[in-house]
Amino acid sequence: MTYWPPRIVVIAWAALLVLLGMTIFLAYEPLGNFNLLVALCIAIAKALIIMAVFMELRERSGVMIAFAAAGFFWLAILIWFSGADFITRPQFPPQL
Amino acid sequence: MHEAQPAFQYATLEQQHDAAQLGMWTFLATEVLFFGGLFVAYFVYRFGYPADFAEAGRHTKIVIGALNTAILLSSSFLVAWAVTAAKLDFGRLAAGLLVGATLLGAFFLALKGYEYVQEFRERLVPGVNFQFEAPHARGAILFFIFYFAATGLHALHVGIGLVILLAIASRARQGAYSICYHAPITVAGLYWHFVDVVWVFLFALIYLVGRSGA
Numbered sequence: 001m002t003y004w005p006p007r008i009v010v011i012a013w014a015a016l017l018v019l020l021g022m023t024i025f026l027a028y029e030p031l032g033n034f035n036l037l038v039a040l041c042i043a044i045a046k047a048l049i050i051m052a053v054f055m056e057l058r059e060r061s062g063v064m065i066a067f068a069a070a071g072f073f074w075l076a077i078l079i080w081f082s083g084a085d086f087i088t089r090p091q092f093p094p095q096l
Numbered sequence: 097m098h099e100a101q102p103a104f105q106y107a108t109l110e111q112q113h114d115a116a117q118l119g120m121w122t123f124l125a126t127e128v129l130f131f132g133g134l135f136v137a138y139f140v141y142r143f144g145y146p147a148d149f150a151e152a153g154r155h156t157k158i159v160i161g162a163l164n165t166a167i168l169l170s171s172s173f174l175v176a177w178a179v180t181a182a183k184l185d186f187g188r189l190a191a192g193l194l195v196g197a198t199l200l201g202a203f204f205l206a207l208k209g210y211e212y213v214q215e216f217r218e219r220l221v222p223g224v225n226f227q228f229e230a231p232h233a234r235g236a237i238l239f240f241i242f243y244f245a246a247t248g249l250h251a252l253h254v255g256i257g258l259v260i261l262l263a264i265a266s267r268a269r270q271g272a273y274s275i276c277y278h279a280p281i282t283v284a285g286l287y288w289h290f291v292d293v294v295w296v297f298l299f300a301l302i303y304l305v306g307r308s309g310a
């Protein structure tokens with residue numbers, strides 16, 4: 001028994017702050033369309049760390065993880081079909 | 097302290113905890129779709145007005161945004177620590193950590209408010225005083241409508257979280273939680289961490305767009 005936080009929680013916190021610094025640094029690098037991709041990948045990495053360590057999903061059952069993933073799964077479908085609509089329109093945005 | 101008993105509909109405390117967590121994750125799934133709808137709108141408009149979004153993004157206050165991200169991540173860290181401390185019967189430590197997390201959350205809101213004031217002064221508030229360079233005005237106003245809607249709804253979640261954290265802190269201080277009984281503090285923690293996850297994506301989409309150009 002100890003007052004101190006578990007080591008993995010401290011590591012997760014440090015990793016999150018490092019990723020924050022990385023994403024800011026990379027945002028100023030001219031990577032074209034990859035800037036968005038890099039920002040999103042780092043955001044997803046941060047979200048996974050928060051959910052696995054802070055939210056303790058790594059210690060939970062498959063059922064719990066499935067419940068946690070369900071919302072993101074439906075969101076992926078929403079993004080998929082909305083994206084399919086807008087990127088295939090002959091003219092978007094409409095000219096005013 | 098006497099041994100905690102499960103509510104009558106549960107066989108064991110463990111089952112009761114699982115039910116509480118499952119319920120919280122179900123609520124969070126609805127929250128993912130709640131904020132997710134906003135994100136889809138963002139991607140559609142960004143796809144439609146890429147140059148306007150880059151220009152509008154450069155008007156956001158990245159120093160405040162980055163500081164606020166670090167504040168929320170650290171606040172989440174304190175809550176994660178508090179949950180483990182409460183399970184080990186360190187109730188007073190857990191309460192102190194939760195109060196620390198609450199103070200960080202309040203600091204987040206204060207910085208957010210300061211940011212809103214600056215944006216008001218720079219005439220960036222749609223429907224109030226919005227003015228933007230003509231070639232980029234169309235997409236920029238959509239960007240700032242998203243900005244105020246998304247960060248405003250997020251700030252509301254932070255505010256609710258502060259009340260929850262303080263309520264849980266006062267219970268923790270009384271030694272209400274232990275290795276046997278900790279569902280309320282665990283579930284409150286899940287909510288606070290989720291608010292953090294939402295901010296991580298808001299930060300990437302609001303403050304980082306357009307930084308590499310012009």
